[in-house]
Amino acid sequence: MAEKSQSVQSQLSQILRRLDKLEVAHRIGAGGGSSTVTGSSGDRAEGVGSCTLPAVPERIFSSNVSPYREGLIRYIGKKWVNGTRLKYYFFEDAPLKGDASNVDLVRQGFQVWEDVGIGIEFEEVTNIDDANVRIGFKRGDGAWSYVGRDVIDIPGRHERTMNFGWDLTLDPRGGGVDTPVHEIGHTLGFPHEHQNPFAGIVWNEEAVYDYFAGAPNYWSRQQTFHNVLRKLGPSEVEGSQWDPNSIMHYSFAAGLILEPAEYRVGLNPSDGLTEADKEQARKFYPDKPPRYKNLEPFELEFLSIAPGEQKDFVIEPTRSDEFTIQTFGRSDVVMVLFEDVDGEMEFVAGDDDSGADLNAKITIRLVRGRRYILRIRLYLNWSSGDTAVMMW
Template identity: 55%
Template structure:
């Protein structure tokens, strides 16, 4: 859980936690395979495409070199299936996988597995760890079940992936969706309460209606034309928590520019450079929970196109914020 300073108001703390692992909308996530047979790779590509077909603003692009990818996918059949959560992948060494897919992906269960792990990469947590689900576990039986194949998990891993409840300030809302692609299937005997789930939980597989609604809300389709961010001109950010504003910069001269937000607000600020028609990360800052504003600087070159994306996490007493470059 992200450490935050003492004294934050509850609503601010909750918003910072909820969005801690979420990407700025419009980010291009590059993924690369570390081995794996071609049928497995095709299944993963298909799962990425299924998320994309919802019309979201995130993009996924396959690259050959793992060192060029934020998302590195392994197929260790002894390692179970797992993924780091959202922006946590950025803290993983470039030679290490950020996702493992440990069993066959070519059937319906495998397809759901691939969608599930990509959901983690997008920032979605496990649905059964929602604190509002009210699940009471037979913990010993849970440990015994996940210690067996195909997961072969340690007690620590089982606790982290199943038994540990998320804090109320880490979830998107109070509604539990047992049909979610992020919800595990559980056999009879692992759940004690709610009583209706004592025989087990068997989600239908694939993306639920609420999965689609959530991802389209948080990563909406991007506009075709972006407003310009003009030097030395403050631009108001009239955003609600979780909303995002996007701007473009096409410098008239090559020079170092500073870009910053202003006001009593928490924001995530990211600068991209367009290279061969693709936006590549150049700089970023997240001031969530800190008593400062997001601020990045970089040398921008004449005639090139740059895109600035700023997501508002929380607006303070005035509710006002702004962005400027100089």
């Protein structure tokens, strides 16, 4: 009888684990691969999976780049210069076209970030040539986005930089809006929060591999490591405290986390952005009017800013000609030039000298009577002295 009782208990435990997996699979709202599940009516609807970040080549630094310098570059490198207007486009033809309800949920996701009050603007465009964020809804291809300025390296006119691989209206987290908010968070340059090295998460690794190998994700071990188990370098999060409720955090089923002990029964982030999410966004993208200083030809302007800070200049050429704009000093910066067209910043050119023994340099034809805005974000002055910029 005792053996029979143990057998029944074992079977019940297995059934409960399966039910737990199914329930959490439907609760996970942080993006993901997708599959189909069958309801009691026999109708087939798409499952909700987990966000799978596209793998991009890891940047390799030369031996003369110090660990501190490398850390700051990795921490800041994927973020946009503040004041950037990100233009997004929805594909209009199958198989990348989304239905109206899904497109509207993504629009709501952009509005959630705008409502935070950050120095990044979003604009929907109908011409794909005007977009730097290209959004598809290819079913079965998961939910994903390239991180921050990585989208610049995806130049193909018909290549997506973001995708939603299932019907967002079936996603219960945040009423279907949280998955777009999560993916847009990646586009703003924010990584997965559960990979924060300060989280102190001890994984039941084989259970994690087994869980994500099944429905609805069907990930390889490499995908699971890349998206879940791989810890970010401490410099990439710059000591930020772990936020288990972050919009950038996955949900996890019971049995996947060993420590902290309170999450052995599972971890389900709350809906929406947390205050920590908002604080991080405002840190990189403060919503305050920039202080512009005129950049005149042959006048050296010192930046005098700290790592991560930004300085903005206005350029109003008195003649149409080819000009060179260059930084000076032993520093790492990203420098971007916009044209002010009726108050909207249109990208003109940019350069990033981080990790190189060079200076940022833009050579471009400027037109008399037009107004240009130069934005420079500093990674680090990696030697003594200040950084300056000049135009000639």
